Each structure stands twice: as structure tokens, then as C-alpha cells.
Amino acid sequence: MAMSGALAQNNAGQNALALEQQGRNAEAEAAWRAITKGDPHNAEAFAHLGLVESRQENYGEALASYHHALELNPALPGLQMNLGLAFFKAKDFKDSIKPFTAELQKHPGDQRLIILIGMAHYGMGDYFVAIPYLKQAADRDPQSLPLRLTLAHSCMLSKQFQCVLDVYKEILALNADSAEADMLAGEALDEKGDSSGAIEQFRAAVHTNPKEPNVHFGLGYLLWTQSQYADAAKEFQAELDNDPQHVQARACLGDSYVQLNDYARAEPELEKALAADPTLGPAHRDLGIIYADQDRKEDAVRELQKAIELDPKDVAPHWRLAKLDQAMGKKEEAKAEFAKASSMNKESIQALSQKLATAPKPAQ
Template identity: 60%
Template sequence: MNASTNRLSSSMRSLFCLILAAASLQAVAQSPDRAAAIALEQRGRTVEAELAWHSIAASDPGNAEAFAHLGLLASRQEHYADAIASYNKALVLAPNMPGLQMNLGLVLFKANQFPAAIKNFSALLSLHPDAATVNHLTILLGMAHFGMGDYLVAIPYLERSAANDPQSLTLRLTLAHSCLWSKQYDCVLSVYKQILALNADSAEADMIAGEALDEKGDDSGAIGQFRAATHANPSEPNAHFGLGYLLWKQQHFDEAAVEFEAELNINPTQGQARAYLADSLVEINQFEKARPDLEQLVAAPNSSAMVHRDLGIVYGETGHPEDAMKQLQQAILLDPSYVSAHWRLAKIYQATGNKALAKSEFEIVSTMKQQSSRPLTQQLDTTPSSQHP
């Protein structure tokens, strides 16, 4: 659960490429230079084709086709700024050139210029094109809104697109994500049923449904969905972490530790899995096993209050009260509302004879509310929280 623009699947991007390739350009009278440029383009000799079209554009600045082909060639090389500039020049010269506005919209989409792409696609849709083009534009509008994080607006476009393509698993997964991230949890579960009809072993779908159930407060249902995900695909990224976190929230620390370890076997760089594994080990009093990871985690940039608290506990339980104080104080500095860190620090002060400081910390604890754990949806997108009992 990266930035939304990275959530677009490869199959959807392939669709955009097919639409781009299929878009026609205005036919003009054949000339030797034009024929040579097209031949180079068709043979994949992109640099030479660009030079040929540049030469045509230089000798005939009003040649819209030359700029259109330059836009197409630039887009194929992912030189989107150049492609947009060339397509805009072509549009000024020939605003009604077939396929040109569609190609511009696709390049704007690929350049993550979603508002401009949406404006372009909406204008094309208002021209009442044929049914196939309407379907393409509906998908593109849904994905553009999805790409800019406007998930609620994306839903009706994606619903229509999915209805027009009953066999598309990709569209339904994207729709399910849009429903999840716009907090439409019943929508998620409805789409999940459609996905199961297409692929009963979709680990990704199981995870999305599990996140929705977690948001709805159905703990056992969420755990069941994540167990299904790990069975469907034991190597699915974040499936074991998600299951581990749900078990951790229920204080099933032994089981949670097993899942966090499984996640780390798949992805050793999964920092959240390492942090929550260490925390689970602390909760089951395996202090020395947790210590190496915690010492590494607290030294990392943007370390969380939770790992400092946990290392403070480890130091306190293994006879290093001064080090424990430092770690607990750092946890409180990072999160002044961290009840458990205050309570642990009070106990350390009490054990070392700092009665006044212990009393002060206990008084702070008495005025604070116990924090609740965050939903899994937030955990899958962020660093470990300090919200731990």
C-alpha cells in the first residue's frame, strides 16, 4: 500500500498502451519523406524516426501529423513532457485529428497529471463516441480518479467498467480497493463475492475483505480472511504481517510472532514486521531474543515510540535500569500520550528509589486514557505506531 499511482496494475497499464497504439492519426497525402519516417517508426528505429519527423516539422511548421508522431514516439520512450508538448502543438494545428486527443489524455495519465487527463477524457466522453470508446474512457476516468486518490468518485466509473467486463479480475480488485480506501466497507464485501466467482484463491481479495471486516469491528472475520490469504498464497506480500497484526491486537502474541517471522522470511526488509515481532517477543518475556532487533530498530531514522518502549522494558528486565530510563524517556518524547511508557518509566523510577519521579509518572498515568490499536488498513500504509497497551 504504496502511493496510489503505484497501485495501478501492470494489466491496466497494458490496456492503456493498447488504446494508445490503436488510436489512429489523421491521414494525409503520401510523400517520400513521410513514407520514410513511417517506415522507420514501424521498424522500431525510434531515434531515426524522430529525426525524420523533426525534419518534416522544421520544413513545414504547420504539419500537425509530424507533431502527432513526435508525441507518439516520445510517449513510447516515456518522455512524457515532450510528448505532451508535441501533442498540444498538433492539437492547435488540427484539433479534430482522429485519436489525437485520446493520445494526449493517455500521456497526461501516464505522467500522473490526473486532473488534466480527467478533463481530457470527460471532453471526449461528451462527444458521444461509439460503445467501445465509451468503455475505454469509463475505465480511464475511473483509474485517473483512483490514481489521484479520489476513490469515492472512482467507484461509479469502475462499477460500470466491471459490469461491462464480467471476466475482469483486475477491474474488480481496483474497485474493491477504491471501496476500502473510501470507507465503503459493504461495497468491498459485495465486490469480494464477485472476485471469488472469478478466482476463489485470490489472496489479494482475501486481504481486502479482511481489512474491511477489521474496520467493521469483526475481529474473527478479519482473522479468518487473512488466514485464507496466507493459505491461498503463502508468499503474498503483507498477508502474514496482516494476520500477525490482527492476532497481536487480540493479544495472541505467540501466534502473532509466528506470522511476523513468516513475513520476514518473505521480505527481510519489512520494518513493521520486525518491530511487531520484537514487541510480541517482549510481551511473552523473550527479552534476549527481542534485544538485537530492538537495538537495531531504535538506531534507525524515524524510529517509533513502541520500539524505544520495548527496548526500555528489555533493559529494565535484564538489569540495566539507566539504559531503560533513557529508552522510555525517548518513547515519551516521541509520543507524550504513550500510557504504557509512562507506567514503565514510573516502575523503573520506583525500583531505583526515585520516589518523587515515580509519583509524578504515576500521576500522569492516572489522568490518561488507554490507547487503542489502529485499524489494519492504516498499519499497512504507515510505520509502526506507538499505540500499544
Template identity: 25%
Template sequence: MAGFSTPVGSADRIFSQKQWKQPFVLPSPLRNPARDEWQLSPDFWFRMPFMPRSRSHTPVILATGFAFVLLSGFPEIVTSQQAHQAQRGAPGSSRQPNDRDAVLIRGIQLHQSGHFEEAIRDYYLFLKEEPDSFVARANLGAALAHEGRYTEAIEEYNQALKIRPGDLRVELNLALARYKALDLEEAARDLVGLNARQPDNLNIALLLGDCYFRLGEYKKAVDLLGPFETTHPQEWALIYLYGMSLIRDGQVEKGEVEVNKILSHGNSAEAHLMLGAARLAIYDNAGAIDELSTAIKLNAKLPMVHYLYGRALLTLGHRDDAMKQFREELAIDPNEFDPNLYLGVLLNQSEEYKEAKAYLVRALQVRPGDPAARFQMALGEIGTGDLEQARMRLEAIIRENPDFLDAHVSLAQVFYRLRMKSNGDHERTIIAKLNAEQQAREQARGTKATQEAKGDSPAPGREASGHGP
């Protein structure tokens, strides 16, 4: 985390706003009457980065007091001395170094000096003669990962683990390769096992927590990181991720405590980013623009700052400027879910379906199965006339999310266009039921808000007469 100097104030006033008391839920969809289509509202969740991260092929997670390298430099490569000993065999063995060993040792030396392509060549050359070499497999995976060849790296790590099951270094590198390849669900599964074996390892916990956060599993991130909060009170990466996970999980008061720890440490881009995000969440869009523009002036490469600035601009109706900011964000990291999704939504709305699809495909690489991104894909398919594909996609979404109102609306339209009237009529019945339920919930919330404003809300454990929870 960047250094801090002078205080910039407290988030108490921001977090005390009523809007923060509500749980974070999927946004209500908006209808576009001009084209008689339904679009998902662009008011999606924001995602805060838990720490600044390098966005090259060698990203490094840094926090005060520790450095955790992600496939950077030479992650857990075996040294030439270790390789020499490993290839000689056990003590007392008659095995002597030979020309093949020299190829492996040369590959490791090239690897250590940063000549990764040459090292990869030597590792492959050695493996033609010694395919069961753990050392060569593990180091080849590390070199391939450094070059961004994550699929090949994953294969080599898996081969290495067949030779030496349970090797912690290779298992961690495998998880990191999957993380970088955007296979966050598999990376999380790997890291769960590593966390069970090393429950006190903060670095593993932070990486697993970031996987959970990027997958939208905020409660898991909170439960994982909570125990570290008291044992590592000065780890800003932990405080950042834990605090934002609490807020996204709806535990706003607890999150406020963590966020204030960051805000109290000075006039940094990170502090203004957090203030801007908080103001955006309570619909203080002008205030959000002030904070986020300051953050950009301090650090225009700060992850998520352009995305949030675009959010604020879009809310005020500046669509083109917002799209420019989303693209600026993707220039920093093309794999951020939210700006990809926003651009997909906005381009669908302007009927630029081909360009929209590219962003939506990228969003789904980050969060496979995300209902909002899949729904937007279906809208693009409707727009291009691929009605059968849209039908199958919408039916799959509804099976997993039966209360997704807009998906039912779009599916009804598709059925009618496919001349499947009975199916369309069935969807209309479901739509009427979901609309009635939604209106009842809104009425109940309005009644409760009125009672609270008057100071006569029902006592704990009792519901207002005539209204559900």
C-alpha cells in the same frame, strides 16, 4: 485478467468481520519513545491493482474481451497514406508530394516497424520545414511517449492540439502521457473531459477510475464505474476496480458482492492476493501471509503482492523481511505509492534519512501533497538538522490538515529547538485539545461497542445519552 479455473471459496466470512464495518481513515500515529520522536504508523491503506499491468515503457491494460493500449506500439499514429493525403491538402488542391513529404512518410514507416528513435529523428527533421504539421506533431508525441520521454511527448501533443483543437485521439494520448508521467491529477482532468464526450467508453472510464483510485479518491471511482457494472457484467477489470473502490470507500457490503465474483472464478494469484488483502485488513496476519505467499508462488510479478506480503510481515515484527518485500514490489513498479512510503517511514525510524528521502520524493511524485509523505519528509529534515525547512513544511501541512496531531507535536519540538518558545507553547495548547477530543471519540466508540455487544444499542436516529456521534 488471468484465467480462472476452480473455485477457491468465498469472502463472506472475511467480509462479515466487524473490522470491515468501520470507514477507512488515516492511521493513528505512534510515538517512538526510544528517540523521543513521533512517527506515523506504518499501518497505511493497501491499494489493490485493478488489473495486471505490464510495467515496461509499453504497458497494456488488458481485460477479458478488450485490449486498451497505453502508449504502446503505435498509439493513434497517423498512417503513411493518411499523412500523404493530409500533406497534399484538400481535394482539388495543386499541392503535390515533395521531398519533405517523403521524410514524413519514411518516419511513419519507421514508427510502424518499431524503429522509434529513427522515426523521432525524421519527425524532427520534417518539422524544421513544416512546424505546423498536425500529423508530424501527433506522431512525434506518440514516438516520444513510447521511448518514455513523456515531458517531450506532452509538449508535442499540446502543439498538435493548437493546430487541431479537440482531436480526440491526441487528447487521449495526452492524458495517457500524463498518466505515465505520474501527473495523475492532470491526467484525471483530461480524462474527465474525454469521459464527458464519450460517457459509454469503458476504457476511458477504467483509466480515469484508476487515476481516482491511485489518488485516493475512492468515492469518485465508485460513482464513475457504478453505471458500467450492470452493462458489463463480465469485464473483470471493471469488477476488480469497482469492488475495491467500494471497499476503500467504506461500502463494504456492496464491495463484497463484486469481490466474490472474482473469488468464485478460480485458484488464481489474483484471488489469493484479494484474500490476503482482506485477511490483512481484519488483522488475520498469519492467514494473510499464507494467502499472499501462495499468490507469489503463482505469480511473483503480480502488482502489489510483495507490498501486501511485506505489510503482513511488518505487522508481525519482521522488519527486515518486510523491507525486502517492499523493494521487490518497487522492482516491479518503482512508482507504487505505498511501498515507497513504507520504506521512507522505516528508514526514517532507523535514522537513514538520505535513503528515506529518495523513497518519499518518489511517493510524492505519485501523490503530490499527500500529508503522510510530507510529514515523513519533515521528520527527515528534523533528523538532519534542517529545522527551518521542517518548520515551513509542518506549518503547510497543518494549514491543510489542522487536526493532524503528530504534525502539531513535531512542530512544537521544532519551535522549541529554534528557541521560539511562545510558538511552541501555542502548539502544546492545540495538542492538549486534540488529545482530549481524540480520547472522547475513543470513549464514545468504546461505549457504543459495549452497547452493541449487549444488544442494547440506541434506536436509529437516537444517540446514547452523554455521548456524541
């Protein structure tokens, strides 16, 4: 940030600026603060004070200084940009957008501002609005892989799956070995109902970088949805080999073993998963199934009831609990749970029928 002639000719201003330029931020802060106390109407001094405060990550103080400078001189060059950057670095993405937009109006097409506005919307979770800014920035920088990956994530998170696949092609042209891009394409294909294509993409991601976080988990989950439980278990185990703290992978590994009727291997995995996260409803359900098989009826009832408490819409624990109550001679309890399970199944069938009835008919 440059100084006006009047401030530049001032010895105190020259000294403060020299400290600022040398990166001696604490000393520069003290020097600029002294100037603002002596001249409380000096907008430039407040702007410089905000800059050195921001460099020290004292964003609250920096924002106060910048706002004071704005009140004194709204047209001060670079002030809106620095204000936006302070908001952005403080992760106050919403408030960063207004000063960034004001600067973009002064400097149309400024690549840095376009990226910052796009990333601010991304940081807010406003992915749909972020896309045009990120796309414009990516178009202006054909070699930028990070921009395209962020754009692909925005498309994915806003459920614009074809957009993900279009950006994926651009990423491949820059880096044919991007595991992250393969995973994103796989997720998009899965959302579009192309399970085999999704699995193929995740297998490519595993081949490219078997250590990529969540790559084995993603492939395992896709295989699990296709009832390929043995192969899914291998992928969940591979994810745990990479990250032993991956609770979802451990819970899914346990469930895969349950689906394979390998209760001896499932039980310790499920118990470990629940020790890390007791809110995993399916893990409680699976443990209930295992305990019932071991004739640990009271333990099974406890786990199934917990599963129902965590996910009342899951019909499986209701049906399992009904069968268990029946085996324990609890006729009324069994009757009630069977009724709930039956009602939930009817609702599911009705919802499917409604969906089929309202689906567009194929062209003749």
C-alpha cells in the same frame, strides 16, 4: 494515428510515417521534427512527433508537441487520447483526466476510457471518485479479475467496507483461490468490528498462498489485537521468513515476545527493527521495558523518553518512565510522569464516555 491526404502525399511525411510504423522511433522523431521546422503550422506533424517522443518515454517533450498540435487543430482525431495517455504514463494522473473525459464525451461507453479515468482517479488517491468508473468497467467485463481487485482496493481505501465484501463475492466466483481477495475481505471485516471473521479470512489467505506479501503479517496483527501473542509471533516470524526486510513484522514479533515476557528473544528483534527504522516508537518503549528489567536504568530511561518523543499520546511509556524514575529515587520526575499518565487515562475515559453517550440506542 492516420495522416491527412496532403501530408500522406508528401514524401517526407510518408518516410516519417514509415519509420514510425516500423518502430524506429528515434529516426521517426528526427523526421517529424524536420517537418515541423519546415512547416510550423502542421498540426499533424506535431501530433506524430508527440507520439514517437512518448514511445521513447520522453513525456515532457511529447506533452509539449501535443499541446502545440492542439493549438493548431483542437479537433485532430486521436489527439486528446494521446495527450491523456502521455499524462497518464508520466504519472500526472490529474491532468490526464481532462483529455480522457473529452474523448469519453465523443465516445460514450468506451471501455478503455472508462478504465483509464477510473485508474487516473485511483492513482491520485481519489478512491471514492474512482469507484463508479471501476464498477462500470467491471460490470461490462464480468471475467476481469484485475478490475475487481482494483475496485475492492478502492472500496477499502475509501472505507466502504460493505463494497469490499460485495466485490469479494464476485472475485471468488472468478477465482476461489485469491489470497489478495481474502486479505481485503479480512481487512474489511476487521474495520467493521468482526475480528473473528477477519481472522478467518486471513487464515484462508494464508492457506491459499502462504507466500503472498503481508499475508502472515496481517493475520499476525489481527491475532495480536486479540492478545493471542504466541500465535501472532508465529505469523510475524513466517512473514520474516518470506521477507527478512519486513521491519514492521520484526518490531511486532519483538513486541509479541515482550507481551509473553520472553525478553531474551524480544531484545535482538527490537534492536534489529530500530536499526532499520529508528522512528518506531513502540519498539523504543519495549526496549525500555527490557532494559529496566535488566537493571540498565539509564538505557531504559533513554528508550522510554525516545518513545514519548515519537508518540506523546502513548500513555504506556509515561507510566513506565514514572515507575523507573520512582525506583531511581527521582521523586519529582516520577510525580510529573505519573500526573501525565493519569491525565491521559482520564482523557481516554472521557472520550469513551462521550462516544457511548452519543451512540445510537438499540431499538426497543
